[in-house]
Amino acid sequence: MPKRLTNRFFARSVHEVAPDLIGATLLFAGVGGRVVEVEAYHHTDPAAHSYRGPTERNSVMFGPPGYAYVYRSYGIHWCLNFVCEPEGSASAVLIRALAPTAGLPVMRRRRGLAEARLLCSGPGRLCEALGITGRHNGLALDAAPFALLARQDAVEVIAGPRIGVTKAVDKPWRYGEKDSRFLSKPFKRKA
DNA sequence: TGCCCGATTAACT
DNA sequence: GTTAATCGGGCAA
Numbered sequence: 001m002p003k004r005l006t007n008r009f010f011a012r013s014v015h016e017v018a019p020d021l022i023g024a025t026l027l028f029a030g031v032g033g034r035v036v037e038v039e040a041y042h043h044t045d046p047a048a049h050s051y052r053g054p055t056e057r058n059s060v061m062f063g064p065p066g067y068a069y070v071y072r073s074y075g076i077h078w079c080l081n082f083v084c085e086p087e088g089s090a091s092a093v094l095i096r097a098l099a100p101t102a103g104l105p106v107m108r109r110r111r112g113l114a115e116a117r118l119l120c121s122g123p124g125r126l127c128e129a130l131g132i133t134g135r136h137n138g139l140a141l142d143a144a145p146f147a148l149l150a151r152q153d154a155v156e157v158i159a160g161p162r163i164g165v166t167k168a169v170d171k172p173w174r175y176g177e178k179d180s181r182f183l184s185k186p187f188k189r190k191a
Numbered sequence: 192t193g194c195c196c197g198a199t200t201a202a203c204t
Numbered sequence: 205g206t207t208a209a210t211c212g213g214g215c216a217a
Contacts, residue, residue: 039198047198049213057212074199075210081198094198124199164198 002149006142007066009150014040014084014091019159019175021082021093023151028130029144031103033120034151035095036180039162039173041081043090046167050090060138061090068146070127070137077124078133082141096163096174097121099182100129122184160187 005024010017018040026032041048049058049071060069061083069081069092081092098120100107107119107129120126127133141148156178161169163185176183 041198049198052214055213071198072211074197075212077199079198096198122199162198166197 002152004142005148005150007064010065010082010084010141011086012084014042014093015173017082017084018093018173019157021095022157022175022177023153023155025101025147025149025151026095026098026130027102027147027149028132030147031106031130032147033098033101033182034177035097036099036182037095037097037174037176037184039094039096039175041092041094041173045171045173047162047165047171048091050092054090058090061092062088063138066141068132068136068139068141070132070134072134073124078127079123080127080130080132094123095126096123097176097180097182097184098126098129099177099180106131117181121182125184158187 018038021035021038024035026035043050050061054062060067064087065084067083069083070078073079080095083092085091100116100119111119111129119129158176158178159172160174161172162174176187
């Protein structure tokens with residue numbers, strides 16, 4: 001049986017946690033799949049929500065690691081993050097894509113889609129498929145409805161520049177499972 | 192207070 | 205390739 005990820009797992013640098021999450025399994029109320037794409041955001045990073053200090057929206061990021069930070073993006077979509085590092089350092093990992101493995105019929109209904117490849121291939125899509133909204137901001141990751149299981153098989157992790165950010169665009173803090181069909185965008189291949 | 196922008200997506204031309 | 209949907213944060217006044 002795979003091991004559940006504990007708060008200890010998240011109490012490390014985002015740059016260690018983020019690549020370690022690739023291949024882990026994320027379930028929300030029994031629905032979800034294998035994590036294939038994430039991005040790291042550090043409080044010293046101009047692209048991070050926590051960069052300019054605590055606000056009502058980002059307050060969870062300034063709390064202890066091992067909790068979910070859910071925010072509204074572009075006024076429309078929800079995006080899911082895992083808070084990392086010692087309490088107060090305000091760093092988090094954005095979950096960008098899953099390979100769906102559990103609850104596909106539910107996800108298809110929520111997304112109005114038949115194609116598995118597009119169910120969770122993007123931060124907003126993933127939250128819609130799993131039914132995650134702002135109501136779930138601040139929930140613990142080691143308790144229901146969340147379930148996080150450590151990866152069992154070795155995966156090939158690849159890094160690249162983050163998507164959709166306009167600051168610190170040169171930082172290769174996007175991590176993904178190499179050649180996964182479920183990435184929101186492909187990683188640039190070596191020429 | 193008012194204005195601009197953003198860790199996005201889908202539906203256009 | 206472009207654009208609309210839609211709302212909180214940050215900053216200027």
